[in-house]
Amino acid sequence: MKKIQMVDLQSQYYKIKNDVDNAVLNVMDSAAFINGPEVKSFQNELESYLDVQHVIPCGNGTDALQIALMALDLKEGDEVITADFTFAATVEVIHLLKLKSVLVDVDYDTFTISTEQIRKAITPKTKAIIPVHLFGQCADMEEIIKIAKEHNLYVIEDNAQAIGAEYTLSDGSVKKSGTMGTLGTTSFFPSKNLGCYGDGGALFTNDDALAHRIRGIVNHGMYERYYHDEVGVNSRLDSVQAAILRKKLPHLDTYNEARRKAAEYYDEAFAGHDQILTPKRAENSSHVFHQYTLRILNGQRNELQKFLTEKDIPAMIYYPVALRKQKAYFQDSNDADFENTDKLLDQVISLPMHTELDDEQLKYITDAVLEFMK
Ligand SMILES: *Cc1c(COP(=O)(O)O)cnc(C)c1O
Numbered sequence: 001m002k003k004i005q006m007v008d009l010q011s012q013y014y015k016i017k018n019d020v021d022n023a024v025l026n027v028m029d030s031a032a033f034i035n036g037p038e039v040k041s042f043q044n045e046l047e048s049y050l051d052v053q054h055v056i057p058c059g060n061g062t063d064a065l066q067i068a069l070m071a072l073d074l075k076e077g078d079e080v081i082t083a084d085f086t087f088a089a090t091v092e093v094i095h096l097l098k099l100k101s102v103l104v105d106v107d108y109d110t111f112t113i114s115t116e117q118i119r120k121a122i123t124p125k126t127k128a129i130i131p132v133h134l135f136g137q138c139a140d141m142e143e144i145i146k147i148a149k150e151h152n153l154y155v156i157e158d159n160a161q162a163i164g165a166e167y168t169l170s171d172g173s174v175k176k177s178g179t180m181g182t183l184g185t186t187s188f189f190p191s192k193n194l195g196c197y198g199d200g201g202a203l204f205t206n207d208d209a210l211a212h213r214i215r216g217i218v219n220h221g222m223y224e225r226y227y228h229d230e231v232g233v234n235s236r237l238d239s240v241q242a243a244i245l246r247k248k249l250p251h252l253d254t255y256n257e258a259r260r261k262a263a264e265y266y267d268e269a270f271a272g273h274d275q276i277l278t279p280k281r282a283e284n285s286s287h288v289f290h291q292y293t294l295r296i297l298n299g300q301r302n303e304l305q306k307f308l309t310e311k312d313i314p315a316m317i318y319y320p321v322a323l324r325k326q327k328a329y330f331q332d333s334n335d336a337d338f339e340n341t342d343k344l345l346d347q348v349i350s351l352p353m354h355t356e357l358d359d360e361q362l363k364y365i366t367d368a369v370l371e372f373m374k
Pocket of ligand 1: 060061062086089090132161186187199
């Protein structure tokens with residue numbers, strides 16, 4: 001059996017090696033390393049895949065979130081609501097820009113931000129909501145957009161974990177994750193569903209004026225060469241990464257399908273076990289399984305992780321600490337209304353999930369989990 005990894009990027013690369021190698025060598029040959037034609041082509045191809053007006057590539061997914069907040073002209077002290085249970089980057093950029101993060105609980109079953117808690121957290125200072133499409137499925141976007149309209153708020157979708165997922169609105173129309181809010185952001189970190197071979201990220205929007213603004217911000221606040229109209233950043237996707245992403249984008253749906261098949265194998269193996277909860281699918285979203293995350297109810301989650309490690313099965317705790325307990329952002333934490341996050345911190349364990357898992361590996365993993373859980 002092939003060694004089991006949390007993410008197997010090497011096997012995935014070998015399947016497209018010729019294509020990718022040639023694309024990279026062509027960039028070397030062209031010497032158009034920055035803002036070359038590969039970047040523009042990738043941008044156009046991603047726009048058509050997502051059916052969105054504008055994709056603006058940038059340096060990474062964290063930059064994308066920061067740039068999104070910069071583009072919305074938020075002022076010091078403005079409040080941004082996001083989830084307590086997510087990767088820290090989402091909250092970090094809020095604090096970096098001297099805005100105030102207001103963290104709220106998530107839904108226990110879908111792991112995404114609770115819309116009831118969003119409503120409770122709104123104040124006159126609230127300016128934006130950042131739903132995170134955690135582990136590969138969309139937050140309750142229809143309700144979030146409705147709340148945002150009622151209170152005149154921006155919505156920034158942190159889509160770093162769910163690119164390719166689809167959301168069905170109640171009028172029957174289907175949208176790609178990241179294209180429903182004011183802005184969407186994503187990351188092309190290698191292990192993400194659409195990963196490059198270094199760092200990369202992008203913003204999405206259907207708003208022409210906002211897109212123009214963002215294209216300036218990512219380029220030193222420059223709208224005309226050598227005229228700096230605002231303080232921006234330098235955040236670019238380089239041509240080598242764009243060339244690689246152009247080779248991977250046509251496989252994204254197949255990759256997500258492979259993840260779904262692995263998830264179904266896991267689901268079946270654990271179905272009906274009274275101490276294991278398998279990930280619940282959100283009502284209106286497809287799931288692209290950036291992570292496959294179980295909830296372990298018998299209090300033995302850490303012991304299970306240790307048992308799996310001894311069997312050479314990597315398993316990760318995403319995420320072990322609530323963001324409201326991180327000292328970089330908060331000095332004291334309010335623990336009321338975080339019941340779900342706090343349960344999840346003790347229960348979640350993510351199993352190996354990638355595009356290259358085979359049945360032999362899946363059987364080995366599920367047998368091991370069931371052996372421990374009895
Ligand atoms: C990965 C990730 C980011 C950050 O992306 P980078 O490219 O690593 O900066 C932000 N938000 C979420 C939810 C992520 O998973």
